[in-house]
Amino acid sequence: MGTHVIKMPDIGEGIAEVELSQWHVKVGDLVVEDQVLADVMTDKAMVDIPSPVHGKVIALGGQPGEVMAVGSVLISIEVEGAGNLKESAASAPVATKEAPAASKVEAAVESKPAAAAAPRSAPVCQGPMVAREADERPLASPAVRKHALDLGIQLRLVRGTGPAGRVLHEDLDAYLAQGQSNASAPATAAYAQRHDEEQIQVIGMRRKIAQRMQDATQRAAHFSYVEEIDVTAIEELRAHLNEKHGASRGKLTLLPFLVRALVVALRDFPQMNARYDDEAQVITRLGAVHVGVATQSDVGLMVPVVRHAEARSLWDSAAEISRLANAARNGKASRDELSGSTITLTSLGALGGIVSTPVLNLPEVAIVGVNKIVERPMVVKGQVVIRKMMNLSSSFDHRVVDGMDAALFIQAIRGLIEQPATLFVE
Template structure:
């Protein structure tokens, strides 16, 4: 038997170090060739590290949240044959116990783990068998099941999972809820006094989000501008287009219309489609409109980029927005798809509220935020009528964008959306 050492690979783009986000194996596990053993994160994306060999895990070279240099030893695996490592040349540190982490309900669906649940335990208050996982152990369950459990006041660690690798299925949760003693306990748990707490390390994507938001608020001279828009005619056009071509070309949301309005308005305000290098004191105005689409995934906020939006039709841009959003939410977006934006569009959809103050996605100088659409009584030509209204809450870097230009830019978008035919008049 020999030892094979996997080193932190050179991911490219001149990156010298990366953050270890998550292990998918532990010491003693058997891995197969091409099995993903860890996730690491660069400044732009999460990267999966596969094993090039099959064997038994001997040691792990770091803990989640640790920043590791490219070329450092990541994992040791015992393999058939000589392996690629001679004992005594270097040493991979044995792992230390990781801190207990209780994942939030929105945590992403974990990969299959081969760990076996501990034997069931009986207590005076729980006459039926349960699976008492450790307080910090994350049960395998989908976000939908986690949401159901939260609403019912149930801790998933007490539910036996009948799925692969102990994954909790909907039928497992149903069985738990319908068991008299357990169902009653779960239903009343929402009113029980709690004294527990949790500590969640800020690592991986959450750390990157925190760093970028802090940096943006520290360096950018933010100001926001809010304007309401009558989107009644726009909605009529969208519904009409979906009815006529939705089945053959795909359904249209409001986002591709907003992208089109931004593209047209930026022709008149090129200083807003720009990036600012504040260290070099250089503003770069971009001809191409690369729109960052702020996307909320299970792991946090990501901004995939709709490239050359100025060259795409409504349906082309709509399809690309959906593809990028799905890639980001499934953690499959490439580094190229998550970088290079020149302006960002953010929307909370139905949860968009009345007003928001979005944070500029540096080094960009503008972000356009969309609030929810509501029906309100409005005065039109002296008559009170019901109109569909929507606010745009947008933020700008006041170091680069003057207040008047920002207001005129949003007013231009407003005019285009309220007269949607003008979006397509050249």
Template structure:
């Protein structure tokens, strides 16, 4: 038997260290070739580390949340044959020691403390088990008893009455208190006292999101602009296209129309389709429109990129958005699919609220946020009519984008969506 050591691979892009996000195996597990051993997080994406051999795990080189240098020992596996480690360096009979943290302290595992039980009360005479009445049932009790119960914070419907016809007496309140909190919790868990705590290490994707959001708010000069848009016409067009072509081409959401409106509007505002390298003090304006689509996945917020949106039809954009969103939610989006955007579109769909203040996805200088569609009475040509209205809540980097340009850009999107035929005019 020998030992096969797997080192943290060089993932490319000049990365010198990566974060160990999650183990899929533990010491003592048998693994097979191509089985995923661990997930590691780079600045851009989650990467699976597969096993190149069959064997038994004998040592792990780090803990989730640890930042490890490329080339450091990730895992040691006992294999048939000589392995890739000389006997003198790592005898097969002795387990390989775990590698220490390289640049970050180890993160303690999540620990959830149990609720602290209430101290027992002195023994007292109990009038019997508590009775849970219906919420609308008024228990019999004198005004004095009701006031006493109110002062004590007791719900009378939970107290067993020992008086005539089940009337609640002062003695019943005392007995209820003597029964302690354990009986109360068995009847109404909504009022149970809790003292448990949970510590959640900020690691993996959540750490990257936190770092990027903090970096964006500290480095960019954010300002937001909100505009109200009448989307009645574009929603009617969307419904018509879905009815006519949905069965053969797929259903359209509003997002492909928004992507198209951004593409057309950006022709007149190239400074908004840009990236800003604040260290080199260089603004790069792009002719291609690579639209990042903010997508909520189980591991956190991800931004897959619809590349060359300027070349795509509505259905092509819709299919690509759906494909990328599925890949991101399943953790299958590649690094290339998660990088290179020039402007981001973010939407919470039906939960989009009225107004939001989206955070820039650096090094981009703009992000367009979509709020929910609501029907509201509007005055058009002196008549009150019901229209479908939606807000765009967008943010810009004021170091690069002037307020007037940002407002005109969003106004251009508004005009295109309110007159959707203009989306396709050249």
């Protein structure tokens, strides 16, 4: 037997250290080539570290949350034969992502012949529930942990069917199904006292989001401005375009119309499409409109970027927004796709509420927040009519943007949305 020592790889871009976000294996686990061993967090994205060999894990080089230098020992694996006794970097990095993806591990195992797949740890029991020690932390992705927390399930009671006993979403479903079929459960279980608690380390992507939000609120002088917009006409236009062209060009949401409104309004308000370097005391106004579209993923808020929105049609913007959102949610967005925005658009869709106070995406100086659409009685030309109304809740950096300019900018967007033909008049 020999030992294969894997060092933290050089991920590029001059990065000298990374944060160890999550282990997907533990000491004693059998692993196969290409199986994901760990997730590490750079300044911009989460990165998979795969195994270059088959073998047994004999030592881990760090704990989740620990910052490790490039070239430091990441993991040691016992291999058949003499092994590669030299310390080596992990296989080339690895798909850039924003959320740990259990499916990648499963695919790596299942793609091997039956003999190679054998190292997968055997299930602890054959039923969907298993007892673990109280201090034993079961393997599961952050998305599965959040799902279990939302469902009120203790992960240590759930049998994992993934690689190395990893708990999957399907295992949570099986656990729930077993509980629902247990007719002997007391009728008052829903009202039973609970005394359990779970401590969750703020590491990886969640730590990065926390740092960025704290940094933004501490450095920028935030102020918000809220305006009510009548979206009846643009919703009618959207429905007409979808009916006429949806099958051939794809369905349009409201977002590409808002992107177009930003592009047109910024022609008269270039100070909103800017970045502020507060250390150098320099404001850079940009001609290109790179719109960040805030997107919720399993591990938190991502902001993929629609580049050169000023050169895109409605359908081009819609397709790019959809592509980027899917990439972010599936953990496949690249670093370039998650950086370089000049102004950000944020929306919670139907859950958007009445008003919000979005946090700036530094070093940008403006963010436009979209609230939900509701039907309300409004007075139009002396008549009470039902109209579709929506609020825009936007925030600005008062160090750069004056209150009057912010109000005029949002009023310009309002005019474009309420008279949608003006979006396309040059």
